[in-house]
Amino acid sequence: MAERQRAHRQVLARVALFAIGATSGVQLANFTVTGLSVVCLLLAPGFLLMMHRGIDLLPAVLAVAGSLSFVASCAVNGVTVLWPNAIAFPAFLLYLVGLTVLTVRAVDATATVLAGIATGTMAFFLTQGIELTRTGSIPDLWKYGIAHAVTILVLFGMTTARIQPLLQSAVLVALGLASLGLNFRSHALVCLLAGAIVFTRHMLGSRIGRGWQFLGVAVFGLVFAQVMPIAARAGLFGAALQQKTLEQDATNLPLLLAGRTEPPLNITAILERPFLGWGSAFNLTPDVYARAQHLAIRMGFDPTFPFELYWRLPPSDYSATHSILLGSWVEGGILAVLLPLWLLVACVGVVWNSTSFGRWSPLVVTLALQGIWDLLYAPWTYNMIPEFVCITLFFCAVRVRRPMVAVRDSS
Template sequence: MNISRNKSNIKMVLYSLLSAAQVSFVGTLIMSEVYAGLNSLNFGRIGQLYRNNPDVKRVHRAMFIFLVVQMLSDVINHNSMNNMLRGWAAIAVSLVIFTFMFRMFDDTPRIIIAFMCAEVVRMILFGNTDLEQDTSSLMEDYSLFKFRIAPITNYIILLITFYTYNKRKDMLTVAILMVYGLANVGLDYRSNGLFFLFGGLIIHFRRVLMHMTLARKIGLTIFVGIVFQILYMFYVHAVLSGEFGGKHAGDQLSETGNPYNPFSLIGQGRGEFFVAIEAVKDAPWLGHGSWATDEDNHYRSLMFKDLDKDKSRVLALNNSGVIPSHSVLLGAWVYGGVIAFLCMFYIFWLSLKRAFSLMMDERAMETPYYPLIVLFTVQLLWIFPFSPLPHIRSTLPLMIAFIITIYHSLQNDEEDEEEDLLPDNG
């Protein structure tokens, strides 16, 4: 078992480090993706995965259907060959990475520690090579912390809380998450800060939540909503007065119609989400095709409709390209139509179903992986609706494979895996 674990650790470390190397082939191909493909081409092992973890087959089936309907959409939309191949390759690569991650965690969930350590080293040496082109340019104007430092410190905090929770230092674990979350909000990375703040609160109240009746949960939800709104109003006032936050937060809030309404802020900060809805309305059944071009900047112009005409035209031209979506769910619908959306929504629903089950499972609470489960769950709730489609080949395979593997390990009570899930007694 130790030899098998060591091999899995080495494979996971190599996968992480190879993410720093990229080649131009049907878009951008990362060498870690090639490595994942070479380690996934074992149909006997995949069959074993299906028997051990039926959800692997469900995820595979959904991704495969997504690929087929995307091909159909591209052919019917007479998409360019380059865009076709880029779209198909992205889905195929994500399917490969899902398979690789499921295989690795099936050996032992503990290799996520080796992966996070390797990620810290890789990003320190080579930077965050997963940056998208549009976000990399923002670093010059906004937060170095958000794009360079936070990806490293996130993993460091997760590693620290893994060990503090493993040693049953629950209050210290919660304190670390809460302090780090507040620091992120202050350093202009609001969404990341909220992930850790909500994660810390869930871990602190986990046993209370587990035994709550439905009526009490509804009451608690209303109470939390009121408290959140009050704290949010204080936050907005502090940012607008220059006492807290950074340039990005200040610019967003000043351009929001009603900055004290958090939904208005989401609408301003994730305008692509609502533009994608308009694109879906125009082609609901088969979508617009892979990397669909925004002809005459029609959809991007909608993002800037509240600005004066000259500024709106300039911003639309400077941001020309594909139809904007900034959502895994809506991005799949825009590219591949309603069936593609349903495939992604099914994976989203399946992942959350397993994740919520773990969050309320007393056995899961006893494992040192519980803080990771909680943080990954909170992030999934944001990534699927509000993050770009390429996340299906970057962050989502890791989170989904980890959550589903832990779930089935606890369900099956397999001796080797159960031993790996137990905390240290020290």
């Protein structure tokens, strides 16, 4: 009887965690403030009652430093401190404090909250969405809205149902191929790499060192980067991807830029004001744009490339830099880049120690790989901040234990 009551309480606790995560579907202020923010604010006092190690407090300190750096940059450059990219840092701090109290840094609890956040993301995009997802097009809804959330929910459901990692890796490959057909290459790459890592770690275990395993996965990624454009140009994944691939081929973009046009602009802006930044990317001067174009051409861009079309966005668009890592430096200054850099290290650490998460490994690896891509090549998007907090909690959880020792799942 006591065992049954304990199991019943665990189920109720999981449901409550999931429901709390799902409150993130209520939008209160762009991508930074949601219903989950309110819950985290109410839980914040509990953070002071918990024990913390240095590794636990470091991201909070970096979030504070980034917030102060943005305040100074906004003041110097005449930008409102309510600029969404500036609010992202205090929002991260609030989510970190609240979710730490909620999950007590337990892996299974964090995974459950993450699934709730993914549900909130789907609810937001299916009921409200953004301009890019309100076109009535399924590929647009998938690419700009729900692809990542669907992937998280599928992996969470399979893990909860105790589905074997090999089958989860096959599902990741299937999701990757589906995203190729829906013109979402970055998500396809994340799913295929995650599937390859899960498959390799499950099949080889400790028989081959992690370094060699990841080298093999890296080779797979490079082969994919070469073969995928050939297949796309042949129309094997649909007309939309074929057209986009042909358009990007014409620009001669280096592979390192991953199809993004903004890095030359970001690098030029950083070199111009490396310490305090610009407050907002819309403060960049014509001279900066001109020097960025010269740099882009030296990097391999065609001189006839329409830079103005890609770089000059409406003043209400906060995604001009299209990189959390470089964009934070451009707008907030050098202190603002420290948190994204730490998050990048956390993502890599989570992937490297993936076996430490036991049955949650496929979910955690996929989340961390998506985090790496987003930090390098994406702007802040809806519910991305609490997801990075979940990565932080996963990273801190595994740092408590020796590498290669599975994290205990209390479920």
